Amino acid sequence: MGVAQADTKTRILDTAQELIQRRGLNAMSFQDLSDAVGIRKASVHHHFATKNDMVASLLVRYLENFDSAVDRVMSSRASGLNKLERYCNLFLETLQSGGQDKVCLCGMLIVEMASLDDPSVVLVRQFVRSNGRRIEAMLREGVEDGSIAIRGSVPGTARLLLAALEGSLLVARCEGGPKQLAENIAQLLTLLKKH
């Protein structure tokens, strides 16, 4: 068998994710997917009956992958601050992976939330809540191990941090690119570091 090519369903999802993160949900069509994957539009519909089904599948996969990546960061032996730094770098990888100009899939879909149907809306909200909670956990660890000093509440700081990361992804792609995002992350960590 040798190295198998990713199955069609996966290739469709990969392409869809790339296009949505770059252009947005409403600027991506089944025709775009069909062109990129190299099959016909009707064949795309065979794998995903409707556009909303596709987005929902995409979100499930994205949340799983992101969660796994965060698991890996959190299960390391590093300090709270160090874990947080590696968590922030997940967003940097998002911007850089594939081509450029990508934002967080959920950041994009929050903006286009009015175009989403029921299952997808819930999943986007879940991403925000889940990441908020995990940032909280890292902050608490950092406070306990002495690597982080926060002003204000832990949940408040966590929510601000997530918002700052999503916003930095946005702004970076119109001014400064990955280098700008890296600077924003460094600045964020400076604010949290215990001096």
Add this chain to the structure above:
Amino acid sequence: MGVAQADTKTRILDTAQELIQRRGLNAMSFQDLSDAVGIRKASVHHHFATKNDMVASLLVRYLENFDSAVDRVMSSRASGLNKLERYCNLFLETLQSGGQDKVCLCGMLIVEMASLDDPSVVLVRQFVRSNGRRIEAMLREGVEDGSIAIRGSVPGTARLLLAALEGSLLVARCEGGPKQLAENIAQLLTLLKKH
């Protein structure tokens, strides 16, 4: 003459801004505008030949209005921190004005930048650069008058602040609403306040 109704062009722009901030550029059509304003689609085209012309006009007006609002904030006699607080509240007003669920027009258009043509792209970039510079000015004032203490560079802090505001607008509309945004702003100011 009494109280004149806003002219048609203005009413079209008002509606377009509302719809774009709520749903996105690609989810707003000339038909939507025509329905909301109460004239026919062709009449909308009389005022704005193409969609891109309309977005460009909208951005020019938005940048002017936002700049004026920032002028008013900056020309007051308040401390640097106080000015910054009032500046942040401009974003809170954005979310609350009209209906709800609105994000910054430029935040929305950064996300949909791939769908923009030349004049509009430049204007969105200009918004980011201009606001970055003005936040820098307020930070410097605050450092001088002793109301603000920053860690890291002034330009770095300014860029992070703008990104955090844009991101907070996004996240707030999917979790927590205006109350959440207000909390994020309070948290931001806490980080900057000299203790």
Add this chain to the structure above:
DNA sequence: GTCTATAGCGCGATAGAC
């Protein structure tokens, strides 16, 4: 400045052969 009417296209989605 507003209207009716329509061109021309791309979209999401479906039917049915292979």
Add this chain to the structure above:
DNA sequence: GTCTATCGCGCTATAGAC
């Protein structure tokens, strides 16, 4: 699982009467 073909709709944009 992929294909050809097509439906029905909404979109941006234009032509031309009033």
